[in-house]
Amino acid sequence: MTPDPSPPAHNSAHRATAPLTKEPEKPGEPAEPGLPERPTPPSNLTAGEDGGAHRTHRPWSARRLPAALVASVVLVAAGAALVDVVAVRAGRPAAAWRQRLADELATRPIDDVWMLTGAAVAAAVGLWLIVLALTPGQRHWLPLRSPAPGLRASLDRDGAAALLRDAAMQVAGVGKARIRVRRHHVKARADVRFRDLQQVKDDLTAVLDEERDRLALARPPRIVVRVRRHTD
Numbered sequence: 001m002t003p004d005p006s007p008p009a010h011n012s013a014h015r016a017t018a019p020l021t022k023e024p025e026k027p028g029e030p031a032e033p034g035l036p037e038r039p040t041p042p043s044n045l046t047a048g049e050d051g052g053a054h055r056t057h058r059p060w061s062a063r064r065l066p067a068a069l070v071a072s073v074v075l076v077a078a079g080a081a082l083v084d085v086v087a088v089r090a091g092r093p094a095a096a097w098r099q100r101l102a103d104e105l106a107t108r109p110i111d112d113v114w115m116l117t118g119a120a121v122a123a124a125v126g127l128w129l130i131v132l133a134l135t136p137g138q139r140h141w142l143p144l145r146s147p148a149p150g151l152r153a154s155l156d157r158d159g160a161a162a163l164l165r166d167a168a169m170q171v172a173g174v175g176k177a178r179i180r181v182r183r184h185h186v187k188a189r190a191d192v193r194f195r196d197l198q199q200v201k202d203d204l205t206a207v208l209d210e211e212r213d214r215l216a217l218a219r220p221p222r223i224v225v226r227v228r229r230h231t232d
Contacts, residue, residue, distance in 0.1 A: 056144060056152045056218050061137030070129065139183070143218040157181045160215060164188070167211035173200040175230050185222040186212065191230040201227045 084095045108115055141154040161179040168177035168188060173195035180187045188208055192200045205225045212220055 056146050056154075057136065059136065059138050059141065059152070059154060063132055063137065066129070066132055142181070142183075142215075145216045145218050155215060155217070160217075163215065164208055164211055167207050168204055171200060171204050171207055174204065182221065183219070185224055188223065188225045190225070190227045192227050193230045197227050197229065201225055 081098070084098050088094050138154075140157050142157060142160060144153040144155055146152060158181075161181045164181070164186065165177050165179045168174055168179065168190060171190075173192050174190045175193040176191040178189045186208070188204065190200070190204055204227065205223060208223045208225065212223060
């Protein structure tokens with residue numbers, strides 16, 4: 001008997017860009033024994049070669065803390081006002097704080113400092129809530145390109161910075177590297193122990209560009225490299 005032929009091996013680049021999802025086999029078509037499986041073509045998600053990759057967006061934040069703060073303030077204010085209104089309906093006098101608040105609102109002019117300050121604070125809080133409602137948040141996560149419309153993935157900025165830092169340390173002459181990942185750009189600072197600064201900068205830029213493309217980010221940031229001579 002001859003052994004079954006093994007599926008063709010893929011190189012490291014293909015293994016790194018393997019598809020994230022696998023299409024299930026169609027029912028009623030079982031694989032015949034003794035025949036090699038047909039290899040699935042790798043999906044290249046690197047920048048400039050994304051093919052059928054789909055852009056994804058940052059996951060929306062739940063906004064638990066702002067929602068809890070707003071709900072608590074509204075609950076306390078509404079509860080205090082409701083208790084005082086019920087007390088007045090029961091024949092008791094209105095609370096001193098509500099009487100003073102009504103008097104202040106009725107007697108103070110509109111251009112009063114306290115009125116302007118309160119209006120500015122209320123407008124700022126309202127604008128802040130509108131911004132929170134219209135923006136996704138989760139700025140610490142970078143969206144990745146996806147091979148399927150229903151599949152979403154994100155990469156933590158610290159993880160991206162660690163991968164870029166490991167790649168930068170492989171460049172000859174780099175003794176220390178500091179990477180800061182932002183939404184639109186990546187700042188790389190390197191201390192050069194030997195070799196020409198410009199050569200190290202060119203090599204470092206090329207290596208970081210290649211590593212950034214391997215991350216398959218939906219919006220690849222711009223690489224900014226700064227090098228300096230290491231001094232003891």
